[in-house]
Amino acid sequence: MLYNNGKEPVRKRVRKMGRKVSYDEKIEIVKWVLKHNHDYKQAAQKFDITYSRAYAWTQKYEQANDWTALKDRRGKTRGRQPADREKQLLKEIRDLKAKLREREVQIAFSKKLIEISNREVKRPNDIKRFKK
Structure with missing residues (x-):
């Protein structure tokens, strides 16, 4: 029984890597x-x-x-620099305000955590675990 009708199987071609093209x-x-x-x-x-x-x-x-x-646009691209000093300062102000908001949230969270942990103290003579 012949599966390929008597024809020789075709060898697979090995693909070569493409050359770099400018x-x-x-x-x-x-x-x-x-x-x-x-x-x-x-x-x-x-x-x-x-x-x-x-x-x-x-x-x-x-x-x-x-x-x-x-053109090949792959790879890292440098971030665009602000056009002038004023734009650079405005960007810095925005970044600092964002950091400030994050710190305020962290402080509010830690205060709330202290308040919740101090609710568990039943008698005034108990030692509080956290100080306000």
Whole structure:
């Protein structure tokens, strides 16, 4: 009984890791694809990249109609710095007010905790566990 009708099984291709492509190379590849009537397969062979990468970069460019769409935006980005000294001071004031509110809540909570723990004292001669 033959499961594959006498044909030899096809060996699986080992996928190789894609090479790193710079921003300028991406622009060159997309220009080539657009010039050659969206021939992604030919571009993949010519530039040693995958079909899907050529297709994705071309689509990104066509949707945004801007070359900056091809830039790699992964990784950490630095936080935006306040434009001038006044904005920086306003941000610092907001941060300090937030810290102050947090401390006030902590103090109110600890006072309430002391009050609740002192309710359990039945006789005045008992030693209180917490001081007010």
